[in-house]
Amino acid sequence: MPSSRFFPAVRTGLTVLLVLLLLSSGCTDILEGKQDSAPVSGTTGDLRAYFLDVGQGDSSVILFKDKVILIDAGEVDYGDTVVRDLQKLGVEKIDLLVATHPHSDHIGGMQAVFARFPVEKVLDSATPSSSSLYEKFLDTVDRKNIPYMAAEAGQTIEIDPSLRILVLSPPKGGLGDDINTNSIVLRISYGTVNLLYAGDATSAAESVMLKTGYAMDAQVLKVGHHGSSGSSNAAFLARVDPDVAVISLARDNPYGHPHKETLERLANAGPVVYRTDRDGTILVMSDGTSFSVMTQKDEPGIWSPAAPSTPAGTPSPGTPTTTQAPSPATPPPGITVPVTIPTIPPDLTVPVPSLTLPPVQVGNSSFIRISAVQFDAPGDDRQNLNGEWVRLTNRGDGPVLVAGWTLTDKTGTEPFTFPAIVILPEESVTVYVGSGTMNSSAVFMGRTTPLFGNSGDFAILRDGSGKIIDKKSE
The missing domain is CATH 2.60.40.1260 (Lamin Tail domain)
Structure with a gap:
């Protein structure tokens, strides 16, 4: 992450004085603390992000309150799988459908999705392609009169006031002719929790993103291009600084994904790595201040339309958790603890002296x-x-x-x-x-x-x- 640091908004002069005291005393740790959320076991909330197991392809679903975002839909033969997964989650319509780029392992299943669900709007990379699948995708969008948006870095997509969706790539005019390099990259934020979906963006696209100045830090990273060595360069991972990384891929795939070089860079960056070939579908839940991770392998209940809670007990290996403060002790049964709460007069006023501080x-x-x-x-x-x-x-x-x-x-x-x-x-x-x-x-x-x-x-x-x-x- 960049080394420039910030504090939440100053609300009183006393806060400014506290900052001054910390600086003058050399206590600068507060300036360099990581300003984000950590994974907390059992966290639930309004945001549920699913990384679907669609073999050697990509498909992600974000459920936020009553809104649904679908990013890609896997290969053609996984279209029905994506539809069934959406149905298991109680989805009836899709508010935002994202086609990160026109490769079959990302848009192949779109026709099955169009056939089953109404789609409110489409975000597309608009990368030129002669693919028949892509032409059919565009024809369907046109025939159904679905509002169409071409992605461009800096764009924000509105579907709910509490959810921020920022396009990080591709930039205006694109990045040459390579389809993967022009893949859509999204940063989705709820409160202090951020998820970054890298599509199949290459190292070349990552290097351009690093120069834009857009916010890129994210607790959860959907690793680019199925873990290919041509994505997830060290500088990009350092800027994103993820706690969790998710790789979407098939077991024993013909491409050798994830590549050894990518796994080594991820190991150096430090996130906990989840893989759909080993963990099945992966679920991230967040209340906007913390988040938790569950996998289909360990918890079949992830498909419940009402987000499940993580069972009590020892978390599965690799499941990140954060120790929480214990609850105050409760008296054993049969013991009565007398408590007297004094009556507060309704007209009670407490004088507070005014405080005026000079600019500092x-x-x-x-x-x-x-x-x-x-x-x-x-x-x-x-x-x-x-x-x-x-x-x-x-x-x-x-x-x-x-x-x-x-x-x-x-x-x-x-x-x-x-x-x-x-x-x-x-x-x-x-x-x-x-x-x-x-x-x-x-x-x-x-x-x-x-x-x-x-x-x-x-x-x-x-x-x-x-x-x-x-x-x-x-």
Whole structure:
């Protein structure tokens, strides 16, 4: 993960003072702690992500409240398997169908899916292909009048306000002619839990993604291209920093997947690795703050439309867990513990003294520069708010606390106020106009309308006292 660190939004001056005390005392561990969730055994919640066992192919289902996302549908002869799995989960319609790229092991089963379920909209890589399967896929989408979207890096897909779907690849204009390199890569976020679906993206695509500045950290990674050595390069794995990696593949497949080199890179990166050839279908459940992993091999109940709880006892080998604090002790049966709760007068008031703190600054504010901007978002600005962004870079030799600073367009009428962010030397943080989950390299304004004009506008960065630190036009 990048080494720039951030804190949640500062709500009182006391929090700023605490940050100052930590910095001045040398206690910087809080700046470098991993800002994400760990796997917790037994976690359930609104999000259930299934990595289906479809042999040497790919198919993933995300269930979120009453919404359904299907990413790929395996080979032609696995289409009925995907349909049966969806039916077991109680699915009646698909809100978003994603075709990561036009290879048969990803779109072969689509016709079976179209025949059984209504589809609300389709996201496609739009990579040119003469494949008859792909032509039939496009014909079906057209015949059924299904809204069609071509994927482009920076795009956000809306299906529920609590679920963020960000396209990381391919970029506008694509990446040459290779179909795998132009595979769709998605980052799906719920609360602080992120899942990254890499499709069949190659190392070349991963290297381009690393340069975009988009948030890529994810607790769960669907490993690219079935574990091929041409995907999952070391820099990409370091940026994603997954706790869990899932590989979709068939046992004894003719390609030798997963390749030894990929397994070695995963071992060095540290995630727990699950494989559909060994574990069957894999289920990740999350409540937005933690997540758990279950496998078909160990728990047949994963197919219940109501998410099951992990049985008590020792977790299966390889199942990640986090120790939780014990519950307070309960008195044994037959013992009564007297408790008296005093009556609180309804008109009770507690005087709280007002506290006014002067603006504070840690580090040299002049180190922070606006290093890059994008005001003209790809596609429709109103549908791609995170296509507008401003990147801040620390050009100095020491950390700088950005707290209470503002970022505006040239009119200055709708300022965005920064939470407390510490940017380390030579590191960057990208500020996106739309909504998302803060992470080590991204902050979100949370706007519902564009901020910057497509031409003639510029971004203005001011510190907490209103002094202009930098400004930049596109």
